[in-house]
Amino acid sequence: MLAPMSTSSHALLVGKWIAASLLTGVVTGGLAHLNMYLFACAGLIGGALQWTVLRPSVLSARSWILACALGLLLGLLVGGGVWLGTSMTLTLMASPVLGSAAITAINPLVLVGGLVAGLVVGAVQARALGISRDDRRAWMGWSAGAFALVAPYWWETLFLVLESPVSAVAHGAVQGLLYGAVTAGGLRRLTANRRDDVTHDVALVDC
DSSP: OOOOOOHHHHHHHHHHHHHHHHHHHHHHHHHHHHOGGGGGGHHHHHHHHHHHHHTTTOOOHHHHHHHHHHHHHHHHHHHHHHHHHHHHHHHHHTOHHHHHHHSSTTSHHHHHHHHHHHHHHHHHHHHHHTOOHHHHHHHHHHHHHHHHHHHHHHHHHHHSOOSSHHHHHHHHHHHHHHHHHHHHHHHHHHHHHHHHHHHHHHHHHHO
């Protein structure tokens, strides 16, 4: 469960979270350039780096890292399945041109796949955070929004031939920065809610 914290500590937490996400993107982008299947390590790497930020609140490193790794794996499978399945359906039932257009980084179907992946990842992570039902739903929403934004960059990182390792790392950096910046909003909500709950409890005791 996320612990209450002061305003300065709260700002520091958000900054560290974005930095951890950025570093995750850089590392996984480089790994993906070497071998696209190494992108699967993103969950483990990201979970480990994020836990260093959440350590005062999430006591078990194993639970958070496994939640990130499992959540990302399931999210990519489900979200990718939605995207590819819909694209293939358009190809078979509509026209080859429409189907081909569906398999692009800027198509709305990619965003839908990202939304689905983010919901899955957020749901798994929320259980590890031990937060309330309302906060779980909110975290899933922030996660879905973040994954929808980075989904086009996943396509380019995994399936398009990048010109150089620098390009791959740059793509990863953009993904990490986008994910970290968006989910930092959810993290702020969770810590703010926790601080408000504690303040309310103290007020009740004083009464």
